[in-house]
Amino acid sequence: MSWDVAIERARSSIMPKTYDALARYRYLQDLRREVRKAKEEVVRNLDFYIEEFRKSVERIGGRFYLAGDGREAADAAAKIVGRGKVVVMGKNNVANETGLHKRLEEEGNEVWETDLGAFLVQLSGEEGSHIIAPAIHLTREQAAELLREKLGIAVPPDPVAIAQRVREFLREKFMKADVGITGANALAADTGAVVLVENEANIRLTSAFPPVHIVYDGVEKIVPTLIHALYVASVQAAYAGLYPPTYINVSAGPSSTADIEMHRVSPAQGPKEYHVVLVDNGRRAAARDPALWEALLCIRCGRCHLHCPVYRALGRGFGEPPYTGPMGVMWTAVTRGIEAAGPHALKCVHAGNCKEVCPMDIDIPQVIHEIKNRYLKNKT
Ligand code: SF4
Incomplete structure (x- = not known):
């Protein structure tokens, strides 16, 4: 009974928003065609664009890793993270694909999903059920029950109350985090930038607050330019029913400042390390x-x-x-x-x-x- 209820609640909430955004912002049709062209170009010349992206990441002060399979990717990230750290993660299908969360825990790290849906799925110990809404199978009643059972947090079955209690719980984790790991909506070959679109601000905190930011995703996320990457973010948000998105984040290297004698130093308020781990795994x-x-x-x-x-x-x-x-x-x-x-x-x-x-x-x-x-x- 719960799957039928959950999926119908989700459909009736999100589908009208998608149709409304597509009718209101007609330029999205042009953008999606541009994105298809750009992605086709990269898929046809994937090795070339991986190399271009690598050079750009290194040019902006980042470290680049290319992993052949999931195990290699998780090992590369685990090596960067080290042991006994607090790790916050943005929702990331490739982390799930490659078993990253478990691999980091094996090294004695405390790992927290910070997307609300992914957080609930983490508490449940089950697999997610949708690429952008991993907890779509849970009703509000089940979500409240998970918080009570797994964390001892009493909350009514109300989405507002649940979101507020999770916000309070995760605030402390963001403050303590040594490493933030995000995925990517798109990776720009010309600049080495990662573009991420979201509404919760958890990705913004994950990528900006801890001293180390690791971008962890698949090679197919590369597009030729930063402009294409911004197009991807806009089209993805619209077709997910979330346009305009509350946040589009661009990260291109460690944080820095040139406020003293125009001499650029790093870090400033954000991360001092920027790593990008890309996985092939069949791609x-x-x-x-x-x-x-x-x-x-x-x-x-x-x-x-x-x-x-x-x-x-x-x-x-x-x-x-x-x-x-x-x-x-x-x-x-x-x-x-x-x-x-x-x-x-x-x-x-x-x-x-x-x-x-x-x-x-x-x-x-x-x-x-x-x-x-x-x-x-x-x-x-
Ligand atoms: S998730 Fe979106 S872009 Fe991907 S196949 Fe489905 S409709 Fe197309």
Whole structure:
């Protein structure tokens, strides 16, 4: 009963906001076409853009790491973090994909998710169920019960009260944090900047408050320029039903000041270290694949989920978390292979809604059809 209630509450809240933003801000249609072109350019020349991005990160005083698989990525981040630290994290599907949270805890670190949904999922000990709303499967009653049971915090089943109590709890963690880890909505090859879009301000605090900022994401998030990265943030927010977003954050290197004799020194009030860990984990092979390459254009707006009848029926059972729903079936194939994605592809009923609503015009049903074919062919 709770999944049906939660998903219908979420749909009726977010869908009108998406349609309203798209009708009000017509330029978003041009931006989404620009973003598709820019992302296609990068997918076709992925190694070139990874190298351009690396050079830019180093030019602005950051450190760059390229990991072949999830384990290598989590190890690289764990080495930067060290042991016995307090780590705050922004919502990050690649951290989930690669088991980063657990890996950091194995090193004796105290790790806190700071996105409200991801925080609730952390308390529950379960997997998230949606790429931008990981706790979409929880009702307000269940969220309040989690706070009571796991943290001893008594709160009524009211979203305002729950958000306020979590804010109070996390405030102290931000103050104590040694390291902040975020993902990326987009990474600009020309400047080495990361662009992140949000409403909660937890990403702003995570990336600016601790002395070390680690950006941890996939190589497909690279776009040619900072302007393209800002376009990605705008389109992602609009198609997620959150336009205008409350915050768009740009980070490009450690904090610094030149207020004394125009001599630039670092750090100032923000981080003194800026690290970017990018993971391949199947992405470069997918970029060369005649069907899967299109999955790399996804900007993680989560719109296809809400329009998909199979996701609405099965939730986390359609795709492998963190990659659920129509985009999740494609991304399960990218990161875990056809064998893992095949059983999920077979559940697809090819309603086609996902293709119609996708801002990147990804032919999702065709990609899923191809995954199905390859999976069944492997079985015969
Ligand atoms: S596949 Fe398209 S609709 Fe689905 S999350 Fe990605 S960009 Fe959004």
